[in-house]
Amino acid sequence: MASDFLSLIERWLTDLNIPLEYLKLTRTLLLIIVIGLLAFLSDFLAKKIFLNTIKQIVAKTKNEWDDALLNKKVFNRLAHLAPTLVIYYSSIFLLKDSYPLLSTFTTNIIEIIIIIIITFVVINILDSLNEVLENLPLWRNRPVKGYFQLIKIFTYFIAGLLIISIGLDQSIGKLVTGLGAMAAILLLVFKDTILGFVASIQLSANKMVKKGDWISMPSHNADGTVLDITLNTVKVQNWDKTISTIPTYALISNSFQNWIGMEESGGRRIKRSVNIDMQSIKFCTQELATQLTESNLLTIRDEQIENKTTNVSLLREYIENYLADHPLIHNDMTFLVRQLQPTEIGMPIEVYVFSTDQRWAEYEKIQAEIIEHIIAVVPLFELRIFQNPTGHDFKSLANNG
Numbered sequence: 001m002a003s004d005f006l007s008l009i010e011r012w013l014t015d016l017n018i019p020l021e022y023l024k025l026t027r028t029l030l031l032i033i034v035i036g037l038l039a040f041l042s043d044f045l046a047k048k049i050f051l052n053t054i055k056q057i058v059a060k061t062k063n064e065w066d067d068a069l070l071n072k073k074v075f076n077r078l079a080h081l082a083p084t085l086v087i088y089y090s091s092i093f094l095l096k097d098s099y100p101l102l103s104t105f106t107t108n109i110i111e112i113i114i115i116i117i118i119t120f121v122v123i124n125i126l127d128s129l130n131e132v133l134e135n136l137p138l139w140r141n142r143p144v145k146g147y148f149q150l151i152k153i154f155t156y157f158i159a160g161l162l163i164i165s166i167g168l169d170q171s172i173g174k175l176v177t178g179l180g181a182m183a184a185i186l187l188l189v190f191k192d193t194i195l196g197f198v199a200s201i202q203l204s205a206n207k208m209v210k211k212g213d214w215i216s217m218p219s220h221n222a223d224g225t226v227l228d229i230t231l232n233t234v235k236v237q238n239w240d241k242t243i244s245t246i247p248t249y250a251l252i253s254n255s256f257q258n259w260i261g262m263e264e265s266g267g268r269r270i271k272r273s274v275n276i277d278m279q280s281i282k283f284c285t286q287e288l289a290t291q292l293t294e295s296n297l298l299t300i301r302d303e304q305i306e307n308k309t310t311n312v313s314l315l316r317e318y319i320e321n322y323l324a325d326h327p328l329i330h331n332d333m334t335f336l337v338r339q340l341q342p343t344e345i346g347m348p349i350e351v352y353v354f355s356t357d358q359r360w361a362e363y364e365k366i367q368a369e370i371i372e373h374i375i376a377v378v379p380l381f382e383l384r385i386f387q388n389p390t391g392h393d394f395k396s397l398a399n400n401g
Contacts, residue, residue, distance in 0.1 A: 267354030346386030
């Protein structure tokens with residue numbers, strides 16, 4: 001059939017008085033023009049009819065996956081196959097008998113182009129699927145992006161093998177056999193990818209971290225929100241707006257702190273202490289009891305004075321009452337006002353409670369107000385805050401001397 005068509009073209013060119021020595025060249029150019037026109041026509045039809053029809057169908061559906069496919073230009077990539085396939089089959093039909101070398105060269109080039117187009121179609125489909133899964137509640141908290149990246153690498157690898165096979169005119173089997181000798185080199189090259197893949201599985205299976213979590217990892221100078229989890233890296237935006245990248249496998253091999261438990265609990269821990277000068281600690285006297293009662297700080301019972309309750313014990317009791325009445329402190333979470341081991345810088349009185357407001361600025365404000373209040377109220381219990389002497393202290397001492 002192809003030979004009949006070519007003979008028809010030759011007769012037509014002969015009727016046009018084309019010189020015999022230019023007949024073959026003219027026929028070749030004419031065939032190339034015909035193939036080009038067919039490719040252009042198929043490309044026009046694919047974009048005008050196929051793509052427009054797809055867009056209309058997607059606009060009418062309520063599914064998210066078809067919107068993702070359209071946004072990732074999957075259908076645009078598929079439309080490129082139309083002119084490519086036209087050129088491929090036209091080259092075989094029109095050139096194989098008369099120009100076998102040209103036909104083989106053309107078809108090889110087109111096969112490589114088809115492989116590249118299909119590869120990008122697969123990659124775009126994977127991107128679309130990743131986008132859809134990340135918006136589903138079941139998959140939103142799982143680092144699925146790493147899995148898709150691994151599939152992408154495998155896709156690129158297969159596409160590369162096919163292209164090399166076509167270029168070298170060798171079978172895939174021979175190429176794979178040859179790659180066996182390069183296994184050690186490939187393992188070395190893809191070491192981070194393999195480690196990242198294993199780490200991604202562990203992170204996902206154990207629900208250790210997900211996008212949006214606040215993590216702290218001092219070994220990698222990371223303290224902030226997880227922006228992205230990929231096969232090789234985890235991107236963290238620190239609180240100073242800088243970006244830290246952490247190898248994914250480092251989250252498995254090294255320790256890090258995930259604050260999601262705090263965020264889900266509804267409270268944020270306040271753990272602060274003030275150091276009391278131990279020389280100011282004494283038993284509660286009647287004068288101190290009267291002073292505290294008249295100041296509406298505490299109601300001192302007679303048995304407390306008789307049992308030689310100390311002023312620091314009264315201070316702890318007051319702090320407990322103050323925090324219990326505080327509107328921004330959780331009463332149903334850990335609630336402690338405790339004494340720590342005395343040291344050379346005094347006896348620490350520690351507040352260990354949880355605020356109801358987790359926002360950073362508000363949290364800092366709450367704990368600052370609590371500590372400032374405690375520092376201000378300490379002298380009313382005839383206690384002193386311990387601090388090392390300052391230049392002002394030495395200056396006052398010199399003036400008094």
